[in-house]
Structure formats: C-alpha cells, structure tokens
Amino acid sequence: MQLSSWLRLLFALVGSVLFIDGAVLIAFKKIHIGTVLPLLLGLFFCVYAFFYYHIERFFFYHFRLHSIWRFGWLCFWIWLISLGYFFNYLAENNSETQTTPPVRxxxxxxxxxxxxxxxxxxxxxxxxxxxxxxxxxxxxxxxxxxxxxxxxxxxxxxxxxxxxxxxxxxxxxxxxxxxxxxxxxxxxxxxxxxxxxxxxxxxxxxxxxxxxxxxxxxxxxxxxxxxxxxxxxxxxxxxxxxxxxxxxxxxxxxxxxxxxx
The missing domain is CATH 3.40.50.620 (HUPs)
Known part of the structure; x- marks a missing residue:
C-alpha cells in the first residue's frame, strides 16, 4: 500500500473517532470548545481523506495557495505538540490536598x-x-x-x-x-x-x-x-x-x- 493510501486511512480513522466523540457529547448538551473542536477536526479529516487526491492535485497547480496550505499544517502540528505537552502537564501535576485540615x-x-x-x-x-x-x-x-x-x-x-x-x-x-x-x-x-x-x-x-x-x-x-x-x-x-x-x-x-x- 502506498504512503498516500496509509495517510488517507489514518485521517479517515482519526477523523471518524473525533467526529463521533464530538457529536455524541454535543447530543448530550455538552457544547463547548472541548466537544465542538473535535467534531470540526474530525469532519475536516474525513473530508480530506475522501478528497485527498483532488485536494493535493489542486494545491500542486496553485503554488501560493500550496504554501499557505503547508504553513497551516505546520501551525497545526505545532499546536498539537503544545497540546500534548499540556495534557502531560495536567496528568503529572493534578494538585490536591490528600487530607483536609480544619477550614472556615x-x-x-x-x-x-x-x-x-x-x-x-x-x-x-x-x-x-x-x-x-x-x-x-x-x-x-x-x-x-x-x-x-x-x-x-x-x-x-x-x-x-x-x-x-x-x-x-x-x-x-x-x-x-x-x-x-x-x-x-x-x-x-x-x-x-x-x-x-x-x-x-x-x-x-x-x-x-x-x-x-x-x-x-x-x-x-x-x-x-x-x-x-x-x-x-x-x-x-x-x-x-x-x-x-x-x-x-x-x-x-x-x-x-x-x-x-
């Protein structure tokens, strides 16, 4: 299987999981950026996977737009790395008192x-x-x-x-x-x-x-x-x-x- 086919499959799988996650929680009235963003990202990934060759061909013939497209992906990966660091920060630093002293x-x-x-x-x-x-x-x-x-x-x-x-x-x-x-x-x-x-x-x-x-x-x-x-x-x-x-x-x-x- 070619690399592009693996990428399409990966985007389709990740996109489906994100979309379903956001859609289910929104259906239960949990509407905030933590549910809306996965829904939108999942939808984007699914559309990108489905129209992968059409999208890549379009940007291949439009150099300036292709540069913007690549810059957008760079920003996304930087953001994703920062999100990973933040998740790790939360996991390691959940601060709480184990025993509660007398309080007012x-x-x-x-x-x-x-x-x-x-x-x-x-x-x-x-x-x-x-x-x-x-x-x-x-x-x-x-x-x-x-x-x-x-x-x-x-x-x-x-x-x-x-x-x-x-x-x-x-x-x-x-x-x-x-x-x-x-x-x-x-x-x-x-x-x-x-x-x-x-x-x-x-x-x-x-x-x-x-x-x-x-x-x-x-x-x-x-x-x-x-x-x-x-x-x-x-x-x-x-x-x-x-x-x-x-x-x-x-x-x-x-x-x-x-x-x-």
Missing part, C-alpha cells in the same frame, strides 16, 4: 447542570466535597454557579438540592452563589458571602473542583487574595476527560490573556 469554608466550583440534575462532572465534585462538609459542620459550604442555557434553576440551587438529598447536608451550612458563569466569578462572587459570615479569604478555605482544574483554580484564587487555600480534586469521568482537558487548554490561554492569574 468549603467552596465548590460549578460544572454544568443537565435536565435539572448535576452533570456527571459536577456530581463528582459534590461527592468529593460532602465528606469534608460532614466532618466539619462549622465550615460554611459555598456552592457556586449561575443558570445554564436551557435550565430554570441555577447550578448552585441544583447543587444544594443534591447535597441535601443524597448526603443530608443541612441547609443551614450552605451558602448559594448563583450568579457566576466562570471560575473567576465563582471565586470573586463567593467573597461577599464569606464576609457576611465573618470569614476572611486569608483564612483556611478548601476549594473543590475537578482534578484537571485544580491548578488553574488555585492560581485564580491566589490572584484574588485567597491566601490559605487547599485544593480537593474530583476524578473526571473517562468519557469526558480528554474533552475537558482540551477545554482547559484554551481556558488556560484565555485566563492568561485576561490576566486572571
């Missing part, structure tokens, strides 16, 4: 609601936070997240119901931050709620999020003035893990551009 507050960062219930990722975060809240009943539990598209309840309200029903967390221990739409706002909007309870953000506070998200969340918290924080990372479901990592790649970039760290 527990902040749980939101991660999406589906049909009035916590998403699988958010449920993992709540299940991670619940034992800490039960072990430290004097610590306030701040649940963060506004209203998702197509939902009628805020993430914070859904999280509260979940914790009260499944883990029997008393409502008196819970504070709702139900306006935020990002990690930065989760932490920023939590501050007035903590201050109203006479809790200073320089006091011991634990932040609960997904394992891949602990590094960026900690950096944002420190930038905002949180000084004595511990991080608890919940395991990310395998079905969405690498899509979440891809989304985090771009979140890191945007956070740096927006000076969130």
């Amino acid at each position: 507050a527990i902040i749980v960062l939101g991660s999406g609601v589906e049909n009035g219930q916590p998403s699988a990722t958010l449920a993992k975060r709540l299940d991670r936070a619940a034992p800490v809240a039960l072990a430290q009943p004097d610590a306030k539990l701040v649940l963060t997240g506004g209203i998702d598209f197509g939902e009628t309840q805020s993430e914070a309200e859904v999280m509260s119901s979940y914790l009260q029903q499944k883990h029997h967390i008393p409502a008196s221990q819970i504070l709702l931050e139900d306006k935020s739409t990002s990690t930065e706002l989760n932490l920023k909007n939590s501050q007035p709620l903590l201050q109203a309870q006479h809790i200073n953000i320089q006091q011991p506070i634990v932040i609960v999020t997904s394992d891949f998200h602990t590094l960026r969340a900690a950096a944002i918290a420190r930038k905002q003035g949180y000084r004595h924080i511990s991080m608890l990372g919940a395991t990310t479901p395998l079905a969405t893990r690498y899509n979440a990592w891809l989304r985090e790649y771009f979140a890191y970039a945007s956070g740096w551009l927006l000076d969130e760290y």
Whole structure:
C-alpha cells in the first residue's frame, strides 16, 4: 500500500473517532470548545481523506495557495505538540490536598447542570466535597454557579438540592452563589458571602473542583487574595476527560490573556 493510501486511512480513522466523540457529547448538551473542536477536526479529516487526491492535485497547480496550505499544517502540528505537552502537564501535576485540615469554608466550583440534575462532572465534585462538609459542620459550604442555557434553576440551587438529598447536608451550612458563569466569578462572587459570615479569604478555605482544574483554580484564587487555600480534586469521568482537558487548554490561554492569574 502506498504512503498516500496509509495517510488517507489514518485521517479517515482519526477523523471518524473525533467526529463521533464530538457529536455524541454535543447530543448530550455538552457544547463547548472541548466537544465542538473535535467534531470540526474530525469532519475536516474525513473530508480530506475522501478528497485527498483532488485536494493535493489542486494545491500542486496553485503554488501560493500550496504554501499557505503547508504553513497551516505546520501551525497545526505545532499546536498539537503544545497540546500534548499540556495534557502531560495536567496528568503529572493534578494538585490536591490528600487530607483536609480544619477550614472556615468549603467552596465548590460549578460544572454544568443537565435536565435539572448535576452533570456527571459536577456530581463528582459534590461527592468529593460532602465528606469534608460532614466532618466539619462549622465550615460554611459555598456552592457556586449561575443558570445554564436551557435550565430554570441555577447550578448552585441544583447543587444544594443534591447535597441535601443524597448526603443530608443541612441547609443551614450552605451558602448559594448563583450568579457566576466562570471560575473567576465563582471565586470573586463567593467573597461577599464569606464576609457576611465573618470569614476572611486569608483564612483556611478548601476549594473543590475537578482534578484537571485544580491548578488553574488555585492560581485564580491566589490572584484574588485567597491566601490559605487547599485544593480537593474530583476524578473526571473517562468519557469526558480528554474533552475537558482540551477545554482547559484554551481556558488556560484565555485566563492568561485576561490576566486572571
């Protein structure tokens, strides 16, 4: 088999996997760059594999466009290498506290609601936070997240119901931050709620999020003035893990551009 035939087969296989991955997750209303980008890349790879000879012949006779085409591929491979390094960075540096010291507050960062219930990722975060809240009943539990598209309840309200029903967390221990739409706002909007309870953000506070998200969340918290924080990372479901990592790649970039760290 010629090299070009192997390339076509490779692009077709990789493209199909990426397209199906993105399409299935989008069908379950997980619409973000971590699902849309694989869908589009997969579609491009499949089209390229199917029309491989036509595309290559076209660029062979259009030198200037061919130069742009090759430059585009160079940029893609550089980006892919950087993505690989980032994935390895996340895998090796998921930062979290194994034992939780006494704290004044527990902040749980939101991660999406589906049909009035916590998403699988958010449920993992709540299940991670619940034992800490039960072990430290004097610590306030701040649940963060506004209203998702197509939902009628805020993430914070859904999280509260979940914790009260499944883990029997008393409502008196819970504070709702139900306006935020990002990690930065989760932490920023939590501050007035903590201050109203006479809790200073320089006091011991634990932040609960997904394992891949602990590094960026900690950096944002420190930038905002949180000084004595511990991080608890919940395991990310395998079905969405690498899509979440891809989304985090771009979140890191945007956070740096927006000076969130």
